[in-house]
Amino acid sequence: MVAFQGDVSEHVLAMERALGGGGSAVEVRRAGIVPRCNGIVLPGGESTTIAKHLARTGVGDEIRAAARSGVPLMATCAGLIVISQEIVEETRFLPLGLLDVRVVRNAFGSQSESFEANLQVEGFNSPYRAVFIRAPAIVGWDAEVDVLSRIEEIAVAVRGENVMGLAFHPELTGDLRFHEIFLDMI
Numbered sequence: 001m002v003a004f005q006g007d008v009s010e011h012v013l014a015m016e017r018a019l020g021g022g023g024s025a026v027e028v029r030r031a032g033i034v035p036r037c038n039g040i041v042l043p044g045g046e047s048t049t050i051a052k053h054l055a056r057t058g059v060g061d062e063i064r065a066a067a068r069s070g071v072p073l074m075a076t077c078a079g080l081i082v083i084s085q086e087i088v089e090e091t092r093f094l095p096l097g098l099l100d101v102r103v104v105r106n107a108f109g110s111q112s113e114s115f116e117a118n119l120q121v122e123g124f125n126s127p128y129r130a131v132f133i134r135a136p137a138i139v140g141w142d143a144e145v146d147v148l149s150r151i152e153e154i155a156v157a158v159r160g161e162n163v164m165g166l167a168f169h170p171e172l173t174g175d176l177r178f179h180e181i182f183l184d185m186i
């Protein structure tokens with residue numbers, strides 16, 4: 001669990017619940033830990049801040065190496081921005097390029113910067129209630145990327161081979177179905 005900033009404690013709790021004692025979530029704030037993890041989670045928060053810490057500590061390079069060698073990665077909201085291929089009109093940092101998607105930050109407009117929506121999700125047999133907080137939109141993706149859910153033409157949940165990207169906050173509801181997908185990937 002990358003833990004420099006953002007919605008870390010909620011993510012740890014949700015993951016521990018999903019694990020049900022079959023593993024643990026470790027908070028990562030320095031280099032040397034990621035290479036020993038079986039999966040990596042990048043929570044939401046502020047993407048510019050998270051990207052700065054990833055670069056400063058070398059944890060970003062470790063995540064890149066792990067993800068490229070096939071270690072599962074779940075990135076939510078700001079985390080999704082950080083691992084994307086391209087951020088539209090963003091020059092403050094370069095994303096890690098681990099998921100071949102193009103994102104727009106804060107894409108859902110000022111009036112509804114935060115909202116909830118019932119999503120239809122590929123493989124789920126009932127709607128998923130998702131919490132969006134100043135969420136990014138996935139506006140482009142490679143043919144290899146599966147879109148699991150969308151709001152009109154915008155993708156909000158996607159999956160590459162070992163990388164899942166969510167525009168919303170799966171740790172804020174009791175619904176652990178995305179955490180379960182991630183644990184299955186591990």
Ligand code: GLN
Pocket residue numbers: 043044045046047048076077078079081105106133134135136
């Ligand atoms: N808007 C934030 C950013 O650009 C992301 C918001 C979030 O993670 N809830 O980093």
